[in-house]
Amino acid sequence: MCTSPIGRPREFDAEAALEKAMAVFWAQGYEGASLTDLTEAMGISRKSLYAAYGNKEDLFRKALQRYELGPGAYVADALRAPTAREVAMAFLAGSARANTLPGLPAGCLGVQGALATGETGRVARDVLAAWRAGGQGLLRDRFRQAVAEGDLPSDADPEKIARYVMTIANGVAVQAAGGATCEELQQVADAALRNWPPA
């Protein structure tokens, strides 16, 4: 058995470096983040990056996972709220907050990362589109459960409600990228959920 592999041990914190990479992708998008940008932010050499994370696309996928567990954790939190309305409120409030975190890029990695790209960024764009669609699916499932529980009226359409909520969140991300503050975005979220269910 071997407690640690033979050879010189890794000198950098792989998790901390991944967090730096996440921030770069977040701020500059997949294609806008060059390997030089990434390695400089992560404080490691090109070779170390490839040895530790694979290639740029692999690094991006890992950064997206890191985003889900860090700044994007509000999604999972919101889904645990007791009622559908509270789910929606927590989701939008979390979105407003996560899109305006001090010290981190404004907006949402899932929006900023690769809405439109050239051919080289097609995979990243598809990954993010699927990621956003997945999140919307989670909301829909949660609202379906609410209908089953009587928390939402039986004629409510979970799909439409999920799309409504996610559309606001997407708009919030774009607004944040343009400089809107958390407070301003929270007001938008409040207004969007003034009557419930929305559809």
Next chain:
Amino acid sequence: MCTSPIGRPREFDAEAALEKAMAVFWAQGYEGASLTDLTEAMGISRKSLYAAYGNKEDLFRKALQRYELGPGAYVADALRAPTAREVAMAFLAGSARANTLPGLPAGCLGVQGALATGETGRVARDVLAAWRAGGQGLLRDRFRQAVAEGDLPSDADPEKIARYVMTIANGVAVQAAGGATCEELQQVADAALRNWPPA
């Protein structure tokens, strides 16, 4: 006096070619649209492009202006509606339609074009961010007028209402890029304006 300049006349329709360029920028973003993509879609040579439009950045600016007069004309139309609520409704309905036009890219040029880019696309990104902010300002001014006319209550905040409406429109653009249909987006718009004013 000279009715036409000396020399061989231009063989392509500059307006039609600009429309093609607009579609390419719309679908692929500023950086994602290479000169080869553009010239192939426009059906002209590289040299003709530079002679007729300047450089890539100039072409992008002209394409954005073309967008305002074509697919984006719903904004100006909506602003002419008689009441604030009708302005908002027309704006969101037009947004839903313009983001899902058959034969043209899904989404909004102002969103797709350059949310996040590398250094080379910084100018384009700033142009688009300013463009979106400008549109929001137009809404705000229109809502200010509505307050002055008594169409909106005197305690209504035109700035907040404009931001609310624009956030929905931004979210609609992202949704459309992900494949949402016009009908689905219209339902979102309906829900967002169910109670009025929203804030």
Next chain:
DNA sequence: AAAATTCTGCACCGATCGGTGCAGAATTCG
């Protein structure tokens, strides 16, 4: 000590980028 592994850092690869120069044909003026 010897082997194994990872480190840093630089040079280099082929590909693509935006943009330009040049040659030769085409067309319209005086």
Next chain:
DNA sequence: CGAATTCTGCACCGATCGGTGCAGAATTTT
């Protein structure tokens, strides 16, 4: 006709891209 202008198309520029190879030092194991 000759001058002027724009056309097409290809080759080329320097820069940057993602990714790799290599050399030599460092640090761990057996």
